[in-house]
Amino acid sequence: MSQVGDLGMSVGYVLKQAAAALRGAMDDALRPLDLTVSQYSCLEVLGQRSGLSNSELARATFVTRQAMNQVLRGLQERGLLTRPAEASHGRSRPTELTDEGRRALAAASRAVAAVEQRMLAGFDDDGRRRLLGDLLTCRDAVS
């Protein structure tokens, strides 16, 4: 006898499906802009909080700092962000968006916002706030 019961009724399973569907839709929306979801996530976090280090960005996007390092190199190569050649304190190097990076972020942000708008079309303001709170509860409970 399965502990999970009907798979279609498992919150965890549907959560995973919803996240996968969202990621796929974001991927499609970002492909014309030549950005991956990981790259966009990095830019978005940097747009909100400038000057974060590699490790801080990794934690914010739920990937390892090694993976984030690869993303940062690619974005730096393309001129979308800058890092000082050497750290001023410790080993961490604060990352900043360039003007071109801000332009790319603006375009990507619009594309992703359209996807999120489509995902939440069936919710009113109260419903969205409620869903957001529920997801925060889940995230914190399982972390």
Added chain:
Amino acid sequence: MSQVGDLGMSVGYVLKQAAAALRGAMDDALRPLDLTVSQYSCLEVLGQRSGLSNSELARATFVTRQAMNQVLRGLQERGLLTRPAEASHGRSRPTELTDEGRRALAAASRAVAAVEQRMLAGFDDDGRRRLLGDLLTCRDAVS
């Protein structure tokens, strides 16, 4: 420490975070059983609906059929499932769990259920049903 500002108010961003946290917790819970999340997902779907083909399993778990093929090979190698040597109709080969596969699934299902229980500790029955319905709405709207 790292409040991300407006990003923390994005349902899509928090959905991604919650799914990532859940995946990490599932990974930890399944590691003692020598199963990855992908492998468990495959077993769980097969436990619910036996006889699915490679492509059907891939769609059910939101991965490509190439990736699912790799998972199926590993599980078949370990004797957790069986596939007929050749297809009886078309090219699809229906997959079935072995007795050992069912035992592994039962143990994994218990471990994952504990994680999900922890994730939903803060919800009552109505809250869980509501969250499940909201996630289904999101999934279908963005697919």
Added chain:
DNA sequence: GGAGGTGTGTCAGGATTTTGACATGAGTCA
């Protein structure tokens, strides 16, 4: 001052996934 612990950046290797491609089997329709 020195030892130990923590956080950070980076390198290397392996595992997983995706993209692109090709061949096969089944169904549709002229």
Added chain:
DNA sequence: TGACTCATGTCAAAATCCTGACACACCTCC
């Protein structure tokens, strides 16, 4: 029958991510 379309399985290459490891910088405590 033959051309066309579609779904499936599979192979190969590339991209991505993770695990393990190492060195460096800072901090605390003795």
